[in-house]
Amino acid sequence: MPTQSRSRRIRRYTPVAALTSCVLLATAACGGADKPAAGTDTLALAVLGAPNSFQVAQLSDGQPSYVWGSVYDTLLCTDNKGQIQPNAAESWAYTDAGRTLTLKLRTGMKFSNGHVVNAAGVKASLDYVRATPGSVQSSLEAIESIEAPDDVTVVLKLKYADASLVPALTLSAGAIADPATMKDPSAALNPVGSGPYILDKAATVNGSTYVLKKRDDYWNKDAYPFETVNIKVMADRTAAVNALQAGQLNAGTVETTQIDQVKSAGFGVTPVSATSVGTLVLLDRDGAVVKPLADVRVRQAINMAFDRQKIVTQFLRGAGQPTEQIVNPKSPVYDPALDTTYPYDPAGAKKLLAEAGYPDGFSVTMPSLYYTKPFEPTIGQALKDIGINVTWEPVPPQNNNIALTSGKYAMYFTADGLGSFPYDAKKYFSPDGSRNPFHTTNPEISGLLLAASSEQDQAKATEAFRKLNAYGTKNAWYAPVFFVGTSWVTKAGITYLGDGSSTTSTIRAFGVSS
Amino acid sequence: MILYVIRRLGGALLLTILVTLITFLLLSTSFDNVAASRLGDSANPETVAAMKAELGFDRPVLVQYWDWLSHAVQGDFGVSLFTSEPVGDAVTTRLGVTLSIIVAALLCTALVSVALGVLAASRGGVVDRIAQGASLVGLLIPSLLTAIVLVYLLAIRADILPATGYTPFADDPGQWLASITIPVVALSLHGMASLTAQVRGRMIDELRKDYIRTLRTRGISTRSIVLRHALRNAAGPALTVLSMEFIAMFGGALIIEKVFALPGFGSFAFESSLQGDIPAIMGVTLFAVLLVVGVNLIVDLLNGWLNPKARIH
Numbered sequence: 001m002p003t004q005s006r007s008r009r010i011r012r013y014t015p016v017a018a019l020t021s022c023v024l025l026a027t028a029a030c031g032g033a034d035k036p037a038a039g040t041d042t043l044a045l046a047v048l049g050a051p052n053s054f055q056v057a058q059l060s061d062g063q064p065s066y067v068w069g070s071v072y073d074t075l076l077c078t079d080n081k082g083q084i085q086p087n088a089a090e091s092w093a094y095t096d097a098g099r100t101l102t103l104k105l106r107t108g109m110k111f112s113n114g115h116v117v118n119a120a121g122v123k124a125s126l127d128y129v130r131a132t133p134g135s136v137q138s139s140l141e142a143i144e145s146i147e148a149p150d151d152v153t154v155v156l157k158l159k160y161a162d163a164s165l166v167p168a169l170t171l172s173a174g175a176i177a178d179p180a181t182m183k184d185p186s187a188a189l190n191p192v193g194s195g196p197y198i199l200d201k202a203a204t205v206n207g208s209t210y211v212l213k214k215r216d217d218y219w220n221k222d223a224y225p226f227e228t229v230n231i232k233v234m235a236d237r238t239a240a241v242n243a244l245q246a247g248q249l250n251a252g253t254v255e256t257t258q259i260d261q262v263k264s265a266g267f268g269v270t271p272v273s274a275t276s277v278g279t280l281v282l283l284d285r286d287g288a289v290v291k292p293l294a295d296v297r298v299r300q301a302i303n304m305a306f307d308r309q310k311i312v313t314q315f316l317r318g319a320g321q322p323t324e325q326i327v328n329p330k331s332p333v334y335d336p337a338l339d340t341t342y343p344y345d346p347a348g349a350k351k352l353l354a355e356a357g358y359p360d361g362f363s364v365t366m367p368s369l370y371y372t373k374p375f376e377p378t379i380g381q382a383l384k385d386i387g388i389n390v391t392w393e394p395v396p397p398q399n400n401n402i403a404l405t406s407g408k409y410a411m412y413f414t415a416d417g418l419g420s421f422p423y424d425a426k427k428y429f430s431p432d433g434s435r436n437p438f439h440t441t442n443p444e445i446s447g448l449l450l451a452a453s454s455e456q457d458q459a460k461a462t463e464a465f466r467k468l469n470a471y472g473t474k475n476a477w478y479a480p481v482f483f484v485g486t487s488w489v490t491k492a493g494i495t496y497l498g499d500g501s502s503t504t505s506t507i508r509a510f511g512v513s514s
Numbered sequence: 515m516i517l518y519v520i521r522r523l524g525g526a527l528l529l530t531i532l533v534t535l536i537t538f539l540l541l542s543t544s545f546d547n548v549a550a551s552r553l554g555d556s557a558n559p560e561t562v563a564a565m566k567a568e569l570g571f572d573r574p575v576l577v578q579y580w581d582w583l584s585h586a587v588q589g590d591f592g593v594s595l596f597t598s599e600p601v602g603d604a605v606t607t608r609l610g611v612t613l614s615i616i617v618a619a620l621l622c623t624a625l626v627s628v629a630l631g632v633l634a635a636s637r638g639g640v641v642d643r644i645a646q647g648a649s650l651v652g653l654l655i656p657s658l659l660t661a662i663v664l665v666y667l668l669a670i671r672a673d674i675l676p677a678t679g680y681t682p683f684a685d686d687p688g689q690w691l692a693s694i695t696i697p698v699v700a701l702s703l704h705g706m707a708s709l710t711a712q713v714r715g716r717m718i719d720e721l722r723k724d725y726i727r728t729l730r731t732r733g734i735s736t737r738s739i740v741l742r743h744a745l746r747n748a749a750g751p752a753l754t755v756l757s758m759e760f761i762a763m764f765g766g767a768l769i770i771e772k773v774f775a776l777p778g779f780g781s782f783a784f785e786s787s788l789q790g791d792i793p794a795i796m797g798v799t800l801f802a803v804l805l806v807v808g809v810n811l812i813v814d815l816l817n818g819w820l821n822p823k824a825r826i827h
Contacts, residue, residue, distance in 0.1 A: 138556030188598035208777035398790025
């Protein structure tokens, strides 16, 4: 029988401003910029998803990283303003037109079992992840080879320039495991990392409660004010709110409808306006399954079918904002002007469909997933209004991934976690991207991807990604409808330091207040 | 009696093998999906094939089932794809949580229902009307609503019990009791209502029978008649209801576990099914079948002990 865990799919990739390359000999490490006030309190946090495994090749990003991210150091990290910062690596630099990435490790780091963190160990850890099937593996696929010329230098030789690599090193792909223990089956439940906390195995109930104790010998311990971090997995928001009100938790997220309730109970509320984007992904851009989608006018007509403001106001009860792009509004790649590309215009959409040769519309089958069910009547009706008939095909939850990546469906609706744009651009525009299962490509996309990935200047790289974002919106590679956010509530004495610039799930986003 | 037990155990074994085989065959259709789920967004045909091979899903289905069965009889149920825990440990730990709540709820149900049912049947009058009213209310109020109200009153407002979570008995018996009190009350109300009505009805039937009249004429005390004779005869059907309540509570534990964020068997089974966690689903299926069969067997044996006529069947 299988012996390893699998990954959950609650994705929250890091929004970053520093997109690629460039030498960064920054002195500050993660936690420095947003260093919370000192304290020795306990952070008792409710999260939606548990880590499936602490095995470094099977880590998953999103909410599980609150736990594993406290145990493992990542090579780089993202601060609460969305900026990539040094972490285990003090600096990093691209050379060779983005084909070589050199990282300089800080000295004095140790794993919780006393083993020293050095370049050979980092190489071994990364090589293990690259060679092991798992959800992390693809993040490192651009790497051709890894060298460790001395104790503090790690050199990644790349097959091609990949702008998503540096952001990936702030997430699970950048986690460093002890080479002596990382392949041991026990690593799945009892990790050895060099991070700020040690998993208190005796007090932890796997899948339910994770207790983390602060390490006194951690190189950056002052950036972590909590002596103990107690993370409870609560998929039910009502249970989380009850636990908050009963004093069992001091931080967690709540639904919009619960905000007044927790405010009146004395909790602080920090709204994060956008953590994911509700998008109709128009995959079949060459018309292999549904021929009409090959015509850009058809895809644009679909974008015009949605009264986004009305959907936000009435369907989401105001807990969101309309959008026509897939970029985090806090990202420098985000362009507000693009959000007026497709005004709601069913008549205009029908006209476009007629011009494209489909005056009577057409039919399409979309997967009905457990999380799309509430949206299906709204999405289906909007499309029907312009002549597109949708058949929703039920897909069991465990089949979601294969359904979305199989190329069976020409389009589907999803709530996509907002991440760094290099990461999301890879998902949508790369020929092998998960949101591009038909492997659509064209010279313009390829050129923009290459320009963005190999650009050494951050401002120019951002500009290239802005062009890519504009291309995706204007050529209707997708039909984004709304951003949805979340609200963090914290008890007096605890503060949430994020503002939505970073959607990385990390306890660095929490501090103590007087 | 021994033959009867052996026959029941043989049937249970056969049933267990059949149920697990059918479950495995049904799950075998989703091997590709499970491999893809483990890979997340990065799944493509090549990586899915590699993951299938790593998980051993590329072998013939019956070979895989035999592998699972031969390991299971040795106590090795594989490792959860979802929690990385050995399935045996995961299931028994979570069963401990769920069973402690259900057993406590069943005990409360049995004690309260028998007391109330016997009192109502033997005393009649106001006591009977109160018992009937309470039964009706208990049947009408959903467990979930009871749980929510109790959490609000006892955990949030009064702050005398925890709103969520579970403390193992071995860690702290007092905290354990506190952590299961609201779930137990919420879970047992419906059972209490149902069983009280059952006990009351059966007791009234028994107390009207000729042998009771005979016992009375022989000067035997009412207490002895009610508790030693009538209750013993009425207990059989009540036990059957109790066993059905056990199975119903087992099925309904998921909601209670969600509301109280308890790391129990129900939520583990639910999550495992949602994720397609094949080893965990097999473990859950096996333990659930064994539990249901075991409870039915115990009830049959108790019935046989209480009523010798039942052993004939």
